[in-house]
Amino acid sequence: MRKAIALTMATVMALSLAACGGSGSSTTTAQSGGTSTAAETSTVANKDKPLIWFNRQPSNSTTGELDQAALSFNDNTYYVGFDANQGAELQGQMVKDYIEAHADTIDRNGDGVIGYVLAIGDIGHNDSIARTRGVRSALGTAVEGDNGIVSDPVGVNTDGTATAVQDGTIEVNGTTYTVRELASQEMKNSAGATWDAGTAGNAITTWAASLGDQIDIVVSNNDGMGMAMFNSWSRANSVPTFGYDANADAVAAIAEGYGGTISQHADVQAYLTLRLIRNALDGVDINTGIATEDDAGNVLSDDVYYYDEASRSYYALNVAVTADNYEDYLDSTVPYAPVSNQLDSATHAEKSVWLDIYNAADNFLSATYQPLLQKYDDLLNLKVDYIGGDGQNESNITNRLGNPSQYDAFAINMVKTDNATSYTALLSQ
Numbered sequence: 001m002r003k004a005i006a007l008t009m010a011t012v013m014a015l016s017l018a019a020c021g022g023s024g025s026s027t028t029t030a031q032s033g034g035t036s037t038a039a040e041t042s043t044v045a046n047k048d049k050p051l052i053w054f055n056r057q058p059s060n061s062t063t064g065e066l067d068q069a070a071l072s073f074n075d076n077t078y079y080v081g082f083d084a085n086q087g088a089e090l091q092g093q094m095v096k097d098y099i100e101a102h103a104d105t106i107d108r109n110g111d112g113v114i115g116y117v118l119a120i121g122d123i124g125h126n127d128s129i130a131r132t133r134g135v136r137s138a139l140g141t142a143v144e145g146d147n148g149i150v151s152d153p154v155g156v157n158t159d160g161t162a163t164a165v166q167d168g169t170i171e172v173n174g175t176t177y178t179v180r181e182l183a184s185q186e187m188k189n190s191a192g193a194t195w196d197a198g199t200a201g202n203a204i205t206t207w208a209a210s211l212g213d214q215i216d217i218v219v220s221n222n223d224g225m226g227m228a229m230f231n232s233w234s235r236a237n238s239v240p241t242f243g244y245d246a247n248a249d250a251v252a253a254i255a256e257g258y259g260g261t262i263s264q265h266a267d268v269q270a271y272l273t274l275r276l277i278r279n280a281l282d283g284v285d286i287n288t289g290i291a292t293e294d295d296a297g298n299v300l301s302d303d304v305y306y307y308d309e310a311s312r313s314y315y316a317l318n319v320a321v322t323a324d325n326y327e328d329y330l331d332s333t334v335p336y337a338p339v340s341n342q343l344d345s346a347t348h349a350e351k352s353v354w355l356d357i358y359n360a361a362d363n364f365l366s367a368t369y370q371p372l373l374q375k376y377d378d379l380l381n382l383k384v385d386y387i388g389g390d391g392q393n394e395s396n397i398t399n400r401l402g403n404p405s406q407y408d409a410f411a412i413n414m415v416k417t418d419n420a421t422s423y424t425a426l427l428s429q
């Protein structure tokens, strides 16, 4: 349904157009960036080049407060992400719906308590915090703290006495079940990498050894960790496991008992990440090919994204992927059809972009987001250098931004949301 049928046709057309019409000389000015013409010799200062933050919104990792200085670094600075709260609510609702639909079988040991364990990605990442809150709210286990719903991990909570959560209740067909967060933990490895799938795979083995058939449901802040837990334990024990991201392996696993996941519309986000750069470099209205149709027919409808002026942020909207609809989501790396038309290289000359992925081992970013970026960079005539970080040290990435003058634009995925100045300082030099 969502497939990019137009892709091949558009590519063929653009190539033949370029062959007969394009002079080709325009690409030689690519280094100068901006809207410069061939006659111009001056180069754009690095601090004035387009800068897109994505996936990790510049913000204080303790309070969540947005880093407005980073978000408005220059006139062509934006953030691209997705609506974390809408997605978190969907994830919580998806788990609750599953419990209600499987009330006869869900309580494995028949003790009247529906127990779940939760894998937390990064206690300082706003998406991770939102998902923990969303699941706790939907299941009635949330507790209000000074800064809204508490999102701290509980460790192990076999008897329900942890203070970061409370026991909830769900009533199905006249029976009231207690719902308990039996265990939760931030999945950070010893080297410091967060959202760590290997850590989650080990955690479920430890939890299962002590909690056994008290565990009725496994929930994770993402599919990378969710699939590690599914493969280590829940598949073999037929325990429904829920993640987030709609990575292809997780969607395929729904056929084998994975409970469900949430698509954060990475196909729309990856497009926006590069499209905003394209528009800024073309010197056209920033919403070209986004809110308004471009010359190739690309346009997004407002049911898949929105723009928030105050935070200079474009947010994609999320969709629940469950046994009911997963067949439409099996390939997570297909460009979104309405924005998959090739731009003409005669009028949109090649530009060069520096882009980093904070952790080359992050399942979502490496298996879903980057493959999409690599398809869109061709469609948008952008030559992108992809830098993969180690997920722990910002310097591992910033060290590889040694010569920003060589690029026309930057797309940045930070290790820690607090660290925007590590990048902007380099661009301001």
Ligand code: BGC
Residues within 6 Å of the ligand: 055, 056, 121, 127, 195, 221, 222, 223, 224, 244, 245, 362, 363, 364, 365
């Ligand atoms: C994704 C996670 C990913 C994280 C990295 C989140 O939006 O859902 O899977 O690990 O971003 O920053």
